[in-house]
Amino acid sequence: MxxxxxxxxxxxxxxxxxxxxxxxxxxxxxxxxxxxxxxxxxxxxxxxxxxxxxxxxxxxxxxxxxxxxxxxxxxxxxxxxxxxxxxxxxxxxxxxxxxxxxxxxxxxxxxxxxxxxxxxxxxxxxxxxxxxxxxxxxxxxxxxxxxxxxxxxxxxxxxxxxxxxxxxxxxxxxxxxxxxxxxxxxxxxxxxxxxxxxxxxxxxxxxxxxxxxxxxxxxxKGLLKHEEIANYALFEANIKLSKSQILRYDYSFNPWDSLTKLDNRESLRENIEMVIGEGRGRNKKLIPIDLSQHNIGDVTIKLLIFDLDSKVLSYGVPDRKGLREYLKTNGGIFVYRDGIRIYEYGEKGNDWLGLEAKRINAPSISLSSSIVIGAVYLDRKTSSGLEEKTNREGFVENQAFETFRNAIVFAIEKIERERAIDKELLRKFYGHTNKSEPVMAGIEDIKKKISKKITDDDLQKELYKCLDNIENDYKYISDVYIRSATSGLSLSIVVHELQKIISELEHAIKQEVASTHIKALINDLAKVTDGYASIIRNQKKTIGDLKDVLRNALFNVKYRLRVHKIDIIDDFSNYQGNTNVKCVENLILGTLMNLIDNSIWWTEYTKIPQKKIYLGISDDALEGYKSIVLADNGKGFTIPTEQVIKPFISDRPGGMGLGLHLANEVMNSHGGKLIFPDNGDLELPTEFQNGALVVLAFKEAIQ
Known part of the structure; x- marks a missing residue:
């Protein structure tokens, strides 16, 4: 049949x-x-x-x-x-x-x-x-x-x-x-x-x-409208993305009139290349993020960002509870196509940009849905690469959507770093101060929560071991500060950041089943404590030759220099004067390698056709000091140099913002200085006049 x-x-x-x-x-x-x-x-x-x-x-x-x-x-x-x-x-x-x-x-x-x-x-x-x-x-x-x-x-x-x-x-x-x-x-x-x-x-x-x-x-009752709370936003951003660039980037810090110690600040930038890192560590490659490859037209992002610190709010928000409740209910970053919202981006529980996960790893910098009201705009005609799911719950998560999301995350990270500059000043003059006691208590609480929430014995042991190391490093840092403040470090900064990360970690252990977030957070804790502890440990200073330190640094990064096709302009080998200084050589070596790494990354990112790094020794950079001079032929610092030495402030995608801060602390602990001369202050080859310029100034060792 x-x-x-x-x-x-x-x-x-x-x-x-x-x-x-x-x-x-x-x-x-x-x-x-x-x-x-x-x-x-x-x-x-x-x-x-x-x-x-x-x-x-x-x-x-x-x-x-x-x-x-x-x-x-x-x-x-x-x-x-x-x-x-x-x-x-x-x-x-x-x-x-x-x-x-x-x-x-x-x-x-x-x-x-x-x-x-x-x-x-x-x-x-x-x-x-x-x-x-x-x-x-x-x-x-x-x-x-x-x-x-x-x-x-x-x-x-x-x-x-x-x-x-x-x-x-x-x-x-x-x-x-x-x-x-x-x-x-x-x-x-x-x-x-x-x-x-x-x-x-x-x-x-x-x-x-x-x-x-x-x-x-x-x-x-109690559901406020957008226009009623918009004036309480301290930070605002308007961004336009086109093809592989942030075409225009407009950020502003708008303190209320009552915050008299702070000034308005605006940052306008154009034609920023969008990239994402592929790989891990120093071998990470930069891959362009290009919307045009997936039929995604221009994208506009608008953000209103709030600060919910109770002391800050007391200066300008009469209904603090109402503001918090509104943001708790209405906060988030939504997507609109031709002005109509695409459900359900921005809804509770839909962390489509990974803001909450990032906040666990960097709580003081990252945004969260509870402090931002944002909109991402698409044009219906030019965004055909983004296809809505049959069940109407957002876009099909294909390569086009992944590129779209990566572009939004890249732009938001720029705003987060910009905001960190103003937030640091806001906290300095108007925020709460932190005390050291809660840090150790917080670590102990985390251990207790791990014992209850983490059932994998091997993972438990791994986390306990990491936390023990962190605890020991923190005890050491704290003891040094109690005895002396000669290292120039700010313990309040250490405590401030550790407390925030610990708080987020406690939340993560309660909420997260996946252990990767918890591991990442503990690794970040370890980086912070180990970075500070390595500076102030009682390491013996010896007489070291700056030429030898520079040669060792170049030897350690020679592979990366070759891979990225970077020419080194050696202006130190033929230096005739005394190059001996009293230092802990491994700290100076690590600092130099980090500075060279920054130059490699930024010259690669800004697509400099013939990348070069200059290394020299100078008597003129700072009177009475022997100085290492490092310069590159890139586009220079994108953040004011008085800000880049502050912790957790960086314009580098994925960067922690500790490198230059720790470099500054290393120099302070040596009785030296980390300085950023203006272009033209030093006699350098012409191609280095517009790039990043950093000087490590040491007191010369007595012969």
């Missing part, structure tokens, strides 16, 4: 699709509202009454769009998975056209109407297109259980002379009753918030207004 077979969808398939394709009620309502946007509606009104009582509750979505006629409802709205919008979008893009209100369709999959099934059992739809009769459709999802196959279920449809959309009115009205769930205060607030963020908080669409009505207004 042979012949053709055909799929026969069961009637209950509608129920299954409605429940599985649409994640929750918020998405269901958003899909219906987006349908109104695609219909070129100027307004859409959402009404939700008695929703805590499913049997009498009612949800109404009514828009003023182009509406549907009998044929559209029969052949498009009633056709599941239709590609009508997709074809319409492709045609509009190919013909370079938009709707009368300048829109391109947001929907493509033909599944938005399943949102009505997610919300209730009975649907009453009225729609009217211009110069057409009114069409009425009634659907009772419960009846679908009485039929075997989907094609057997009768749907009542009536075409009539307009009774609701009378005169010149057009649009669609959907009334949903017999609600499928009992709504709570929290669920209503979630929906309200989602609808409130459907339009960008920075550039709301005046041509698309969402009205919200409910007889449970008391449930919405």
């Amino acid at each position: 042979s012949g053709d077979l055909y799929f026969k969808p069961k009637a209950r398939l509608m129920s299954q699709l409605g429940d599985q394709l649409i994640k929750n009620e918020s998405i269901a309502l958003l899909e219906l509202v987006k349908n109104a946007y695609d219909a070129d509606a100027r307004t859409v009104e959402v009404t939700m009454n008695n929703i805590d009582q499913p049997e009498i509750g009612i949800i109404i979505i009514e828009d003023s769009g182009e509406g549907m006629d009998y044929s559209t409802i029969k052949n498009v709205w009633m056709e599941l998975g239709t590609d009508n919008k997709k074809k319409k979008l492709e045609k509009m893009i190919s013909e370079n056209k938009r709707s009368p209100l300048g829109r391109l369709p947001m929907g493509e999959k033909g599944i938005g109407r399943f949102g009505v099934h997610k919300l209730g059992q009975k649907i009453h739809l009225i729609s009217r297109r211009e110069n057409c009769n009114e069409v009425v459709v009634d659907i009772d999802w419960l009846k679908f259980d009485n039929y075997d196959y989907l094609g057997d279920v009768p749907i009542n449809i009536i075409e009539r002379i307009p009774e609701y959309f009378v005169g010149d009115k057009t649009g669609t009205r959907i009334v949903i009753t017999n609600l499928k769930s009992q709504w709570s205060r929290g669920k209503l607030r979630e929906v309200y918030r989602s609808l409130n963020t459907l339009n960008s908080p920075f550039e709301s669409l005046t041509s698309f207004e969402i009205k919200f009505n409910t007889n449970h207004q008391e449930w919405l």
Whole structure:
């Protein structure tokens, strides 16, 4: 026997699709509202009454769009998975056209109407297109259980002379009753918030207004609007990405008038190459991030960033609790395409940019959703490489999306480093001070939590060993400070940073099942304590020759210099004067290697065609000192030099911001100085006049 077979969808398939394709009620309502946007509606009104009582509750979505006629409802709205919008979008893009209100369709999959099934059992739809009769459709999802196959279920449809959309009115009205769930205060607030963020908080669409009505207004109490708290943002950023560059970068620090010790600061930069590191350690390669390779057009990012330190807030925010609650509920970085939000980026639990994970490793620098309100803008026409998932929960996570996300993260990291400069001053004059006692207690608490939360014995032992080393290093640092302050280190900085990392680590152990975050954080703790401890350990200073130190440094990095095709201009070997200084040679050697590494990275990143590093010895850099001079032919420092020696401040993607700070502490511990002369202060070859210039100045050893 042979012949053709055909799929026969069961009637209950509608129920299954409605429940599985649409994640929750918020998405269901958003899909219906987006349908109104695609219909070129100027307004859409959402009404939700008695929703805590499913049997009498009612949800109404009514828009003023182009509406549907009998044929559209029969052949498009009633056709599941239709590609009508997709074809319409492709045609509009190919013909370079938009709707009368300048829109391109947001929907493509033909599944938005399943949102009505997610919300209730009975649907009453009225729609009217211009110069057409009114069409009425009634659907009772419960009846679908009485039929075997989907094609057997009768749907009542009536075409009539307009009774609701009378005169010149057009649009669609959907009334949903017999609600499928009992709504709570929290669920209503979630929906309200989602609808409130459907339009960008920075550039709301005046041509698309969402009205919200409910007889449970008391449930919405305390939900502030964006414009009410925007003035409390201390930091702001506007960034434009194009192809492989940050085309324009505009950051500003805007202290309130009450913060009289601080000044406004603005940073404007252009044409910054976007890269991501591939590999590990010193062999890491820089890979360009290029949006144009994946049909992603220009991207705009806007951020408002807040500081929730209670002492800082006391200077300018009357309702501190209200601000915190608002940010807790509404904070995040959202994505908008043609001004309409792509769900669910920015939602709680969706750390799509990895902000929370990064904050565990660098709590004092990294942003989190609780302190930022942000928007990422895409153009519908030029961002075709980003494809929305069938279930409407964001984009398909393909290579295009990964590139898009990497570009956003790169830009945000620039802002984080910029903000760190101003945050350090903010804390200095107005923040809380930290004491040393909580550090040891914090480490002990972490050990207890590890014993309870980490069940892997080998991992437990590894973490305990790391924490013991950290504890010993910290004890040593603390003891030295109690005895003497001659090293020039700032213990308050050490304590401040360690406390923050410890706090985040405690949170991570409670929340994270994956051990990688915990390991990374403990490694960061170890780097901080080991870096400081290595400087102030009682290592014996001996008479060392700066020429030998320079030669050893070059020998240790010769492979990297060869790989990156960097020429060394040796102006120290023929130096005739005394080059002996009293020092701990391994510390100076490590400092020099770190400085050379910085020059290698930045000349590579800024695409200098013939990369060069100058090394010399000078008597003129600082009077009375013997100095090592290091310069490169790159673009120079991107952060003010008075800031780069401060801890955890760096403009290098992925950098901890400790290198130059520790170099400064090394020089202080030797009675020397780390200085950054202005270009032209020293007599150098012409090609080094605009690059980075660093001087390590030592007191000359007595012969």
